[in-house]
Amino acid sequence: MNRFIASTLLTGLLCACSVTTWAADPTPASPLPPAAASGFRPGPGQGRGAMGPRCFSMKQTLNLSDKQDARLRELRQAHFQQVGPLRQELFRLKGELADLSVSKKPDEKKVSEVAGLIGRQHEKLALLESRHLQELSTVLNRKQIDMLLKMKESRGFRRGGGWR
Numbered sequence: 351m352n353r354f355i356a357s358t359l360l361t362g363l364l365c366a367c368s369v370t371t372w373a374a375d376p377t378p379a380s381p382l383p384p385a386a387a388s389g390f391r392p393g394p395g396q397g398r399g400a401m402g403p404r405c406f407s408m409k410q411t412l413n414l415s416d417k418q419d420a421r422l423r424e425l426r427q428a429h430f431q432q433v434g435p436l437r438q439e440l441f442r443l444k445g446e447l448a449d450l451s452v453s454k455k456p457d458e459k460k461v462s463e464v465a466g467l468i469g470r471q472h473e474k475l476a477l478l479e480s481r482h483l484q485e486l487s488t489v490l491n492r493k494q495i496d497m498l499l500k501m502k503e504s505r506g507f508r509r510g511g512g513w514r
Contacts, residue, residue: 411501412494421489429482433475440471 409419447464450456487495 356365374376397402412490412497414490414494418489418494422486425485425489429478429485433478436471436475438477440475445472 397505408414408422411416414422420503443464450461450464486498490498
């Protein structure tokens with residue numbers, strides 16, 4: 351019994367000492383992220399996991415002027431407002447297709463109909479993306495367009511991986 355009490359007290363003492371040492375440490379536990387000028391662009395929640403400091407802004411990567419950067423932001427915002435409802439509808443249709451597909455007796459006609467609607471949504475999105483790229487090409491020079499297309503090809507503008 352005395353041994354149990356002694357080990358409990360010793361454990362408590364060690365915990366108290368470590369907490370005191372931790373609280374008295376003048377260096378913060380997690381350093382602040384580098385300044386935005388360094389190219390680090392934290393996303394929601396102040397981090398991008400493994401991307402960390404390698405995540406550069408589009409302005410830096412394409413070497414955009416302030417005027418180009420402002421115009422691209424306007425164009426992208428307008429594009430996302432157009433595309434958002436179409437993507438929501440696409441996700442809804444995909445959910446409907448999944449529900450139809452896992453039913454006990456799938457209605458093949460209905461499955462085909464929903465699959466066709468999904469295809470038309472993809473077509474609408476592709477056309478909007480093409481129009482958006484045409485608009486971007488009026489703001490960018492040829493070298494910047496080529497770099498943008500390379501970035502799009504290698505990384506893409508997929509959910510969570512888009513440029514900020």
